[in-house]
Amino acid sequence: MSASPTRLPTPWWGRLGVRVAAALVVLGVMSVGASLYLARLSVDYFDARLRETLDQSRELAEEVEPVHRELIDAHIEAFRARAQVIALTLGPVGGDPREQLRAVLGQQADLRELTLERPGHDVVRVDRPASDDAEPWQTFDVEVELPAAGVGEGASEGATGAGELRVVFEIDPAIDRRYQALGERQRELGQQRSDQAELEAAALEVVVGAGLVVLLFAIAAGVVVARATTRKATALSRVMARVGEGDLDVRAQARGRDELATLARAFNGMLDELAQAQRRVAYLQRIGAWQGMARRIAHEIKNPLTPIQLAVQQLRDKDPGLDPRFSAMLRTSVEIVEDEVEGLRRMVTTFSQFAKVPEVRTRAEPLARVLREFERAYGHLGDDEGGELHVEVPEHEVIIAADRQLLKQALVNLVENAVLSAREAGRAPVQVRVTVRLDPGEVTLLVDDNGPGIDQERRERVFEPYETSRKSGTGLGLAIVKKIVLDHGGEIWIEDSPLGGARFLLRLRRSDAATAGA
Amino acid sequence: MSARVRRRTVLAGVLGAPLLAFVRPESLSKRSAKFAEVGNSIQMTLSLPSLIRAKDQEALKSIDSGFDTTFEFTLDVWEHGTRELVASRTLVLKLRRDPWKKHYLLRTKGSSGWIKRSFEDRAAAIEAAVTLDGVKICSAARLTRGGEAGPFYFVEILALRNPLRKRGGGEGGTETRRGQGRDAEWFRRLVETLAGERALAEQVVHVRTNPFFLLPR
Numbered sequence: 001m002s003a004s005p006t007r008l009p010t011p012w013w014g015r016l017g018v019r020v021a022a023a024l025v026v027l028g029v030m031s032v033g034a035s036l037y038l039a040r041l042s043v044d045y046f047d048a049r050l051r052e053t054l055d056q057s058r059e060l061a062e063e064v065e066p067v068h069r070e071l072i073d074a075h076i077e078a079f080r081a082r083a084q085v086i087a088l089t090l091g092p093v094g095g096d097p098r099e100q101l102r103a104v105l106g107q108q109a110d111l112r113e114l115t116l117e118r119p120g121h122d123v124v125r126v127d128r129p130a131s132d133d134a135e136p137w138q139t140f141d142v143e144v145e146l147p148a149a150g151v152g153e154g155a156s157e158g159a160t161g162a163g164e165l166r167v168v169f170e171i172d173p174a175i176d177r178r179y180q181a182l183g184e185r186q187r188e189l190g191q192q193r194s195d196q197a198e199l200e201a202a203a204l205e206v207v208v209g210a211g212l213v214v215l216l217f218a219i220a221a222g223v224v225v226a227r228a229t230t231r232k233a234t235a236l237s238r239v240m241a242r243v244g245e246g247d248l249d250v251r252a253q254a255r256g257r258d259e260l261a262t263l264a265r266a267f268n269g270m271l272d273e274l275a276q277a278q279r280r281v282a283y284l285q286r287i288g289a290w291q292g293m294a295r296r297i298a299h300e301i302k303n304p305l306t307p308i309q310l311a312v313q314q315l316r317d318k319d320p321g322l323d324p325r326f327s328a329m330l331r332t333s334v335e336i337v338e339d340e341v342e343g344l345r346r347m348v349t350t351f352s353q354f355a356k357v358p359e360v361r362t363r364a365e366p367l368a369r370v371l372r373e374f375e376r377a378y379g380h381l382g383d384d385e386g387g388e389l390h391v392e393v394p395e396h397e398v399i400i401a402a403d404r405q406l407l408k409q410a411l412v413n414l415v416e417n418a419v420l421s422a423r424e425a426g427r428a429p430v431q432v433r434v435t436v437r438l439d440p441g442e443v444t445l446l447v448d449d450n451g452p453g454i455d456q457e458r459r460e461r462v463f464e465p466y467e468t469s470r471k472s473g474t475g476l477g478l479a480i481v482k483k484i485v486l487d488h489g490g491e492i493w494i495e496d497s498p499l500g501g502a503r504f505l506l507r508l509r510r511s512d513a514a515t516a517g518a
Numbered sequence: 519m520s521a522r523v524r525r526r527t528v529l530a531g532v533l534g535a536p537l538l539a540f541v542r543p544e545s546l547s548k549r550s551a552k553f554a555e556v557g558n559s560i561q562m563t564l565s566l567p568s569l570i571r572a573k574d575q576e577a578l579k580s581i582d583s584g585f586d587t588t589f590e591f592t593l594d595v596w597e598h599g600t601r602e603l604v605a606s607r608t609l610v611l612k613l614r615r616d617p618w619k620k621h622y623l624l625r626t627k628g629s630s631g632w633i634k635r636s637f638e639d640r641a642a643a644i645e646a647a648v649t650l651d652g653v654k655i656c657s658a659a660r661l662t663r664g665g666e667a668g669p670f671y672f673v674e675i676l677a678l679r680n681p682l683r684k685r686g687g688g689e690g691g692t693e694t695r696r697g698q699g700r701d702a703e704w705f706r707r708l709v710e711t712l713a714g715e716r717a718l719a720e721q722v723v724h725v726r727t728n729p730f731f732l733l734p735r
Contacts, residue, residue, distance in 0.1 A: 065583050072617045140618050171618065183585030187680055187720065190576070202712035206705065 017230035024222030032211040032218070039207045047200055054193050061186040068179050075171070076140065083142035083167040086114070090146070090165065101126040110170045112139050118146070118163030127168075138171040232260040236267065248275040280486045283463075287483045290465040294476075295355035298348045305341050305348070312337045347474070354465070354476045360403045360487035364511050367398040367436065367443060374411045374434075387419060387430035394436045398443055399512035402488055407508075410484040411447070413477040414504050418449035422501065424470055425452040431499055444507045451501035459494040543596050543674040543726055551673065551727035558658050560732075562593075562673060565649040566723050569679050572641070577679070577720065581622070581640065586612045589647050590678045590719075595656050598670035598729045605656030613647045615640070648677075663732040670729035678719035 090100055101114040105126050113127035146163045232253065239252040248271055254264035316334045321327050375391040415432050422430040431450040436443060454462055461467050463482040468475035481504075485492040490508040497503035551564035569589065570577050581587050591609040596602065609626070616623040616636075622643035625632045637643035655673055662669050 068584065069617055076618065138618070179584065180586055183580065183583070186585070187580070188682070191682060191720070199709060202709045203705075205712050206708050 017226045017234065020226035020230055021219075021223045024226060025219050028215050028218030028222060032215045036208060036211050040204065043200055043203060047196065050196065051193070054189055054196075057189050058186065058193075061182055061189070064179075064182055068175075068182075071175065075175075079140055079142050079167070079169045080144070082108075082169075083144045083165065086167055087144045087146050087165045090116075097124050098126060110172070111167065112170045113166075113168035115166040115168075116146075116163060117166070121163070138173065138176060140169045140171055142167045142169065229260075232256075232258075232264065236260065236264055239264075239267070243271065248278060276491070284483065284486055287465065287479060290479070291355045291357070294351040294465075298351035298355060301344055302348045302352075305345055309338060309341050312341075350474050350476060354480060357480055357483060358406065360406055360484065362401040362403055362488060364399050365402045365404050365407075367400050367402075368393045370400075370402065370404050370407055370411075371434065371436075373404070374408045377408065378412060378415055387422075387432065389415065390431075390433045392433070392435040394438065396438075397512070398436070398438060398510060400443055400508050401511040402508065403484075406484045407488070410481045410506070411445070413481045414447045417473075417477050418447065418451055418501065420470055420473070422449055422451035427451060427501075433499065438510075441510055442507055443510050444505050447504040447506070448497040448499045449501040450497070450499040453496065453500070454494055454502045462494070463492070543594070544598070544672075546674060546724060546726040549675075549725045549727055551730075553727075553730040554652070555658055555732065556652075559654040560595075560656050560658050560661065561652045562655045562727070563649075563651050563653070564673075564675065564727060565645075566675070566677050566725070567645075567648055569648045569677050569721055569723050570644055574721075578640070581613060581644075582615050584615055584617045586614045587647075588612050588680050590681050591650060591653075592676040592678075593650075593653070593655050594674040594676075595661075595671055596674060596726075598668075598672055604671060605660055607655065609650070609653065611647050613643055650675075658732060661732050663734045665731060665734050668731060670731050672729045673727045675723070675725050675727070677723040677725075679721035681719045 086104055089104065090097070097116055101116060101124060105111050105114055105128060111128070113125065116124040143164055143166045146165055236252045239250050242250040251268045251271060252264035254261050254268060312334045315330060319327050319330050371391050371393045375389070375393075378389060411434065415434070418432050419430050422432075427450050431448075433446075433448045435446045435448070437446060438444075458469075462469075463478050464475075465479040466475035467479075482492050485506050485508075488508055490506060492504065492506050495503045495505060549564060549566070551562050554561045554563075570587070572578075577587065589609075589611040591611075592606070593609070594606045595604040597604055611627070612625045614623055615621070619636070622637040622640055624635045624637065624643055624646055626635075627633075635646065637646065661671060
């Protein structure tokens with residue numbers, strides 16, 4: 001497996017973010033500006049209507065003023081006429097003028113006071129008692145000349161008794177009250193009119209303030225939305241740039257459920273596959289190089305082995321036996337040479353096998369068939385050597401794209417490696433278990449043993465050629481296994497086994513209906 | 519008072535609200551008044567011509583139209599250097615052209631009713647209306663005699679021309695409004711706050727007098 005990929009920090013801001021935020025801000029400004037403009041138009045419209053109404057009210061009030069003046073003038077004329085009538089009424093009637101005045105005062109309710117002044121006579125005054133109202137009566141005085149005929153008892157004494165009559169009329173307080181109320185209304189209208197501009201300006205200030213608050217919120221929301229949207233795009237583009245530079249360890253942030261997160265996840269998946277493919281290719285290239293070298297070494301070593309063996313056999317055969325000590329030394333030397341040659345021959349054979357791992361030719365194979373054939377071929381583990389091999393064949397039909405012979409060889413290599421490691425570690429009995437795990441679209445073969453296991457740091461390295469921890473191992477078996485698995489387009493890795501040793505996991509692609517259905 | 523100036527005043531008022539506790543009537547603009555002790559009364563003479571200007575055609579027209587122009591003077595006597603209100607009284611005068619008798623009528627509301635004065639000339643009537651001539655501000659017994667050593671007193675005068683009636687509704691109501699009505703109420707309050715304090719009157723003069731003291735007997 002590879003090292004954990006690098007996750008690039010998401011950039012705080014990008015040009016796209018600035019553009020989106022600017023667009024949102026411009027839209028916000030335009031919206032708020034349009035709203036404010038409409039608010040201004042509305043205020044102007046209703047202000048014009050209100051001013052019109054106020055003007056009409058004011059005009060109405062102003063129109064009442066001359067009417068009021070005319071009313072008062074009419075009252076004044078009426079008072080004067082009535083005073084004349086009273087003077088005339090007093091003229092021909094005889095008797096006590098005070099009584100006459102009282103009679104007149106009693107007849108006319110709005111008379112407040114009557115005063116009669118005649119030359120040679122005392123002033124006669126009659127009046128109505130004042131009320132207790134805080135506001136005194138408003139009165140209007142009229143003075144008229146008495147007719148020459150005289151008044152009452154004095155009239156008989158001569159025609160020269162012309163005098164003056166002063167009549168005080170009460171003014172109806174309702175006239176003034178209504179008019180003052182009108183003045184009050186007029187003043188309020190004027191005040192309302194003068195307040196209007198200030199209220200209008202204040203209302204606009206409130207609306208502008210509210211608009212600015214809304215705008216600030218819009219800007220903040222725009223910035224947040226723009227940043228959330230464009231940050232992912234910017235981060236993804238940065239990751240793509242790094243990948244373009246050859247760094248396959250970077251990964252994009254894939255938080256959330258939006259389209260960009262989905263894209264980032266898909267991109268990360270693609271990078272995972274790309275990195276895996278890259279590692280596979282690199283491994284196969286290394287294996288290929290090792291195979292070439294093994295082939296050359298095998299060739300170079302294998303050729304002289306036969307002449308060497310023949311030569312030492314001739315030496316042993318041609319020994320005359322004259323000297324027993326020499327003959328014994330010669331036999332020992334020849335045996336040593338023959339043992340070493342045999343060892344070299346075995347090594348060359350292994351090298352040749354490694355160098356000649358055939359090309360994988362996959363076809364649809366039932367996994368059960370592969371496992372049963374493997375079990376038959378390697379079933380002797382339990383019979384001959386006191387070990388236990390348990391192969392679990394899946395109940396359902398599982399079809400895989402595989403080269404049956406090579407896949408069996410890979411399983412054989414794994415089991416041999418497990419058995420030898422367990423024996424070297426002194427495990428008895430040796431236990432090896434082959435099980436199957438079905439996943440959507442793929443199948444994983446699990447090979448467990450109760451051997452010493454493999455340290456975490458060696459789990460990648462053990463697949464390298466000539467890497468072994470066993471005394472008698474060549475370090476090629478696991479390399480061959482990995483090459484076969486990679487040639488199948490699969491993966492192989494190592495975990496801890498529940499049996500106490502190592503667990504080799506071979507993941508292969510399925511080619512049956514479960515692939516599509518999974 | 520212009521709208522801008524009024525808004526500034528309100529803004530300053532809001533910002534300076536915590537300082538209100540320390541603001542004293544002494545900070546008002548000062549007008550020179552004459553004080554006299556007549557019997558047991560302290561009388562003051564002061565003219566406030568800015569209450570109605572000769573250029574204020576609207577105000578003059580209102581008087582000539584026969585409408586009452588009301589002048590309301592609130593006189594507060596303060597002891598200088600302290601925040602102690604010694605006495606307070608209010609004077610109300612009404613001026614109009616009498617359409618019946620064709621002269622200017624100035625009425626002063628006294629304790630025993632309205633006192634009337636007539637003027638043929640409008641300027642004279644206005645001058646009489648805006649001049650507090652020998653007006654009793656308080657009883658001498660309420661002030662401490664100390665001569666030049668103090669204590670000193672001054673009078674705060676709030677003069678209003680045609681005070682405006684307070685409108686009812688929407689102020690201090692306990693009714694809980696909901697939805698749009700509540701929003702409208704908040705909007706109204708906000709607008710009126712920004713628009714500044716609603717005018718108390720058509721014209722407001724708020725001044726203080728020079729300090730005075732009572733001679734010891």
